Amino acid sequence: MKTFWLPALGIALGAAFLAARGLAQAPGPALTTLHAFAGGKDGCHPAGPVIAKSGILYGATTFGGISTECNVGPDSNGCGTVFELAAPASPGGVRTESVLYSFDSQKGDGIFPYGGLVAGAHGKLYGTTSSGGSYGYGNVFELAPGNPWAETTLHTFGYGDGRQPASSLIFNRGTGELFGTTYLGGGAVNIPSGCGTVFEWRP
Numbered sequence: 001m002k003t004f005w006l007p008a009l010g011i012a013l014g015a016a017f018l019a020a021r022g023l024a025q026a027p028g029p030a031l032t033t034l035h036a037f038a039g040g041k042d043g044c045h046p047a048g049p050v051i052a053k054s055g056i057l058y059g060a061t062t063f064g065g066i067s068t069e070c071n072v073g074p075d076s077n078g079c080g081t082v083f084e085l086a087a088p089a090s091p092g093g094v095r096t097e098s099v100l101y102s103f104d105s106q107k108g109d110g111i112f113p114y115g116g117l118v119a120g121a122h123g124k125l126y127g128t129t130s131s132g133g134s135y136g137y138g139n140v141f142e143l144a145p146g147n148p149w150a151e152t153t154l155h156t157f158g159y160g161d162g163r164q165p166a167s168s169l170i171f172n173r174g175t176g177e178l179f180g181t182t183y184l185g186g187g188a189v190n191i192p193s194g195c196g197t198v199f200e201w202r203p
Contacts, residue, residue, distance in 0.1 A: 044064035063079070118170065
């Protein structure tokens with residue numbers, strides 16, 4: 001009759017020996033919170049991905065910021081922000097969060113950035129807002145580094161070219177084009193709100 005307990009006993013004794021010699025396996029993967037948003041000026045509800053550039057993380061929050069023109073609820077005040085998390089001074093250190101730009105409906109620069117950002121040339125960041133702008137259907141925007149960072153509206157979505165962009169953009173480094181999608185709009189038959197579009201923006 002075969003005995004199966006001897007290999008198991010050997011494995012157990014081997015693990016005990018390694019643990020006693022300090023050679024046990026390292027702990028498994030762990031999650032670390034880099035920043036917890038506090039709402040208000042700090043931003044609230046990031047919905048898109050972050051991007052990394054030279055050790056710095058960049059992203060957008062759909063709500064929050066310094067504007068008081070977009071108060072839609074107690075946890076969703078503000079028109080949205082673009083933020084950065086600076087690289088830690090030492091490996092495993094604390095990252096410092098800074099708000100680079102707060103959207104404001106009074107400026108006509110779009111509100112509620114839902115998608116993430118994409119990095120372009122010369123340190124610029126590009127993204128979309130899901131609402132706001134001249135027609136209320138969202139914008140494509142550019143943020144240029146500076147003190148403060150400068151926001152430029154590249155395109156305002158209207159009635160015929162899509163509405164409510166909600167996804168991240170793709171940047172063509174060779175030609176500077178931006179590609180993205182809108183959630184609504186387009187020429188869908190019998191669907192007043194439309195089924196969405198794919199768009200290209202050329203500089």
